[in-house]
Amino acid sequence: MNLFFLMLRSSWKASLASVVLGGASGLATLALITLIHKSFSNEGMQSTVLPALFVAACVAVLVLQILSKCILTRLSQSTAARLQFELCNRIMAAPLPELESVGPHRLLGTLQGDVGAITGALSNFPSVCASAMVLVSGIGYLANLSIPLAFCTVFMASIAVASYLAGVHWANYHLRRAREDRDEVTKQLQAMVFGIKELKANNRRCIDFIYEVLLPADTAMRQRLIKGTDILGGAHTWGRLSLFIGIGLLIFVWPRMWTVTPETLMGYTLTIIYLTSPLDNILGWLPALNHAAISLNKINALGLMIDPAKAPVVNSADTGFRSIEMRDISYSYQSPIEGETGFHLGPIDMQIRPGEALFIVGGNGCGKTTLAKILTGLYPAHSGEILVDRHVIDNASMGDYRQLFSTVFVEGHLFDRLLGNDLNPMLLRHWAHRLGIEDKVDFETGQLKTYKLSRGQHKRLAMLVACMDQRPVFVFDEWAAEQDPTFKEIFYREIVPELKQKGRAVVAITHDDRYFFAADRVVKIVDGKVETTTNERMVA
Numbered sequence: 001m002n003l004f005f006l007m008l009r010s011s012w013k014a015s016l017a018s019v020v021l022g023g024a025s026g027l028a029t030l031a032l033i034t035l036i037h038k039s040f041s042n043e044g045m046q047s048t049v050l051p052a053l054f055v056a057a058c059v060a061v062l063v064l065q066i067l068s069k070c071i072l073t074r075l076s077q078s079t080a081a082r083l084q085f086e087l088c089n090r091i092m093a094a095p096l097p098e099l100e101s102v103g104p105h106r107l108l109g110t111l112q113g114d115v116g117a118i119t120g121a122l123s124n125f126p127s128v129c130a131s132a133m134v135l136v137s138g139i140g141y142l143a144n145l146s147i148p149l150a151f152c153t154v155f156m157a158s159i160a161v162a163s164y165l166a167g168v169h170w171a172n173y174h175l176r177r178a179r180e181d182r183d184e185v186t187k188q189l190q191a192m193v194f195g196i197k198e199l200k201a202n203n204r205r206c207i208d209f210i211y212e213v214l215l216p217a218d219t220a221m222r223q224r225l226i227k228g229t230d231i232l233g234g235a236h237t238w239g240r241l242s243l244f245i246g247i248g249l250l251i252f253v254w255p256r257m258w259t260v261t262p263e264t265l266m267g268y269t270l271t272i273i274y275l276t277s278p279l280d281n282i283l284g285w286l287p288a289l290n291h292a293a294i295s296l297n298k299i300n301a302l303g304l305m306i307d308p309a310k311a312p313v314v315n316s317a318d319t320g321f322r323s324i325e326m327r328d329i330s331y332s333y334q335s336p337i338e339g340e341t342g343f344h345l346g347p348i349d350m351q352i353r354p355g356e357a358l359f360i361v362g363g364n365g366c367g368k369t370t371l372a373k374i375l376t377g378l379y380p381a382h383s384g385e386i387l388v389d390r391h392v393i394d395n396a397s398m399g400d401y402r403q404l405f406s407t408v409f410v411e412g413h414l415f416d417r418l419l420g421n422d423l424n425p426m427l428l429r430h431w432a433h434r435l436g437i438e439d440k441v442d443f444e445t446g447q448l449k450t451y452k453l454s455r456g457q458h459k460r461l462a463m464l465v466a467c468m469d470q471r472p473v474f475v476f477d478e479w480a481a482e483q484d485p486t487f488k489e490i491f492y493r494e495i496v497p498e499l500k501q502k503g504r505a506v507v508a509i510t511h512d513d514r515y516f517f518a519a520d521r522v523v524k525i526v527d528g529k530v531e532t533t534t535n536e537r538m539v540a
């Protein structure tokens, strides 16, 4: 993906219009320079047409440049918006294990920093385009005055630009590494925000974190940034200075070696001085373009390339099922430590039917949550198959399959409004009352008061959202763990039976052995394998 291709794809018509208008404004600027130059001659001084033409050229430059900039500003902003939107879509459609391995700090760094860098470069693109047009038409005018002089100027400018670009290339090395370091800084800043309680509670830990973790990461990044920016600054200054060296050579050396009329020399000097400003603008923009290119590479390097056909679509797969069967399911994590084998789950065989409650139990780290993620289609099983009503779920049907589930995971996120279903105030009132959180819900708008919630209230709101989804299968990951005894009772004795009675299946990961009576079956996992499956109804 290339920055300019990105813009063209956003709207080739707007791109073309802005280039045409920019070109026209460049020609009008050229006319201005020509008129100024002519006004120095005897004829020019007496002419009455020249001032009128000058005013017309000024108006033309004004109108054309404003139009061109307006179009390009809209174009650059819509390109940036499109990039952000596409990136969000890619993130939402990427497989969960891939996103988890990228990590939230890198995703946030990309969404905030990289998209910002690209937007910054694109928003200056309009003025750079206009500068480029002025530059091209200026060179045309120089050629019109004297071809050898124009050739010599372009040659000197090329040497200046080439040496500038060599500096940019050198700076790039450090800037790219600084961008890598920024991921680490973002990760540590995130750790600080989420771990603020733990840091506040222990001064020594707080100091260690700042001086041994955060500062070294930040300093490493800044040192690279400073180096890269210094090199860029030096290259930029050299680029500007070389122009003046060129003007000096022109004024002092050229007339001594070749014949040139003072009028041509004056026109030349005037034009070159005029062209320093657009050239400076372009040279000054190149570092931003450079940052943007590094950011674009970073976005591509995330590797979240997915088939757009797999992007989330609205579907109606939540109509029900007769059985969900997991056959010989297994899943392996890669160990973060090289050479070590990661956790392995499976082979697992399990069946779920409507109207039944299945409890999954087992010690910490035995694989319960992993199993729930495979069951709900968030993790693709590495082997085995999932069947719904005896039909195998493949990649194409996985998106629909996921719509069968309402889930509440341990670290689940709450959006501040109900999304994904039509507002049903009666149902909303029913569940808010059932869960004792009427004061946390706006029944008219579906807004949820998600701020300043206790952990237990957070879970109850999450349960409310799941219940509003009204999917055929409910999956609760240790939902009751943070509830008070009264609500534990309500959950196991009232909510689970109510859901069952409505024909929903309930899969609950739990450690509450006092309430196993609420389950139809209890599956015990030990070290990634099913140890026992008890039919609780039969036991009772």
Ligand SMILES: Nc1ncnc2c1ncn2[C@@H]1O[C@H](COP(=O)(O)OP(=O)(O)OP(=O)(O)O)[C@@H](O)[C@H]1O
Pocket: 100, 333, 334, 335, 336, 342, 343, 362, 363, 364, 365, 366, 367, 368, 369, 370, 371
């Ligand atoms: N993304 C991951 N990469 C590597 N290993 C992982 C990853 N996620 C979990 N694990 C490992 O897989 C094992 C099972 O984790 P899982 O979260 O499924 O356990 P659990 O039974 O739900 O535990 P708990 O009761 O503590 O919530 C653990 O040993 C864990 O360290």
